[in-house]
């Protein structure tokens with residue numbers, strides 16, 4: 250696998266025809282290749298180079314520049330767990346560890362049934378909704394360990410098939426943010442209270458602070474007993 254199938258070759262020619270220069274069609278064709286095979290194969294890159302009349306090195310350079318293009322097989326569902334600063338402070342690393350344990354793979358790995366790949370990700374631009382992750386680039390905000398277990402179970406039973414297509418399938422499903430998770434954006438002059446996301450996160454932060462204080466108190470008590 251795989252050069253383009255006859256159907257996709259036809260589509261690739263159609264894509265090329267939309268641009269004044271064939272080279273401009275490289276990225277859309279990479280998406281097409283990834284949709285066809287789940288990742289971009291070496292053969293697909295060679296085929297794209299032929300079609301776009303560029304060198305294979307140019308296609309490889311473009312493909313490997315973008316994190317969303319995979320050059321190796323990945324699971325049908327790629328889970329990107331953000332562990333950058335905002336998510337890290339709100340449990341992102343614990344979320345990643347939880348997933349590693351429950352799926353029995355390390356970050357970067359794929360489950361033996363080919364269903365899930367986990368990736369330790371840098372900021373995915375939803376810092377106010379930390380901790381968050383993406384499944385095939387669909388966002389899950391302020392997600393807990395239990396909620397992520399639910400997402401995994403729902404994917405396995407096909408319950409989320411309409412909202413999360415398999416890896417590589419792009420632009421076929423429109424995403425919507427539930428009202429309860431909207432950031433509450435408003436013009437500055439209309440903002441009288443704390444931002445909606447801050448208010449929403451208050452109970453979570455308070456619970457975490459209480460848990461941390463209890464942990465520290467327990468550690469101090471243990472130290473005292475040791476003395």
Ligand code: FES
Pocket residue numbers: 331332333334335336337371372373374375376377379381
């Ligand atoms: S730090 Fe996680 S989304 Fe920005």
